[in-house]
Amino acid sequence: MGLKLLFICTGNTCRSPMAEGLARAMFGNTIQVSSAGMEAWEGKNASPHALDILKEQNVDISNHRARRINDELMADADWIIPMTQAQEEALKRFFPRHVHKIRCLGDWGNQKQDVRDPWGGSIEIYRQTAQEINELIKVLKSQFPNV
Template sequence: MGLKLLFICTGNTCRSPMAEGLAREMLGDVVQVSSAGMEAWEGEYASPHALEVLAERNIDLSKHRARRIREELMVEADWIIPMTHAQEEGLKRQFPQHVHKFRCLGDWGKQKRDVRDPWGGSLEVYRQTAQEIGELLRVLKEQIP
């Protein structure tokens, strides 16, 4: 297995698990993908709307359990990909030794943008978030070796 990508969001129940599932589907065995949260409650399930939206794409997140970021995950990853610039800045402060690995998901192309948190939103908001993550992952796919 080649490159290792670690997707980061706040609670590891919405955006980063969706990014993990979508990336696994899109990139196959080319990369190893995982996710974690800045403020995750260990063991939480993915949000029901995240489960449903990815199930619509035949991606199963039912085994996902949230986990909090920690040094071991940072060491293992080749790229650490937060959903927002604020999360990237927080990671730089908490893990300065890995600053060269951080790159916000919205920064892989020409655009510089954050992925909005769908938490608490409608199923349609989650669909929009999954669509946005998918688009950004396609840009990332073009950038990785």
């Protein structure tokens, strides 16, 4: 399998698992997709709202278990894709040897955009976040025309 994408958020229970599921659905088996969190509690399930929102789109992330970012995960990925500019900067500070492959999800198009954390919000906020992530993944996919 070719390209390996690693989506990053804070706890690896909302944004990055949704991005992982949506990217897997969009790219199919042409790439490898995974996720991790900057401050993840190892083994935690995806948030119930994230599960429900993706289920509405026929994307199943029920087997997701949170994991904390580490150098091994960073080294294995071709692209490390955090949800915010602040996470991008932190990852570049903590993992300087991987700076060349860290790029915020909202920075693949012409805009610099952070994906807001829906944690603790209503199901509608999760729905908006999933829609935003899906649109940004479409932009990301357009950068890899041969995939």
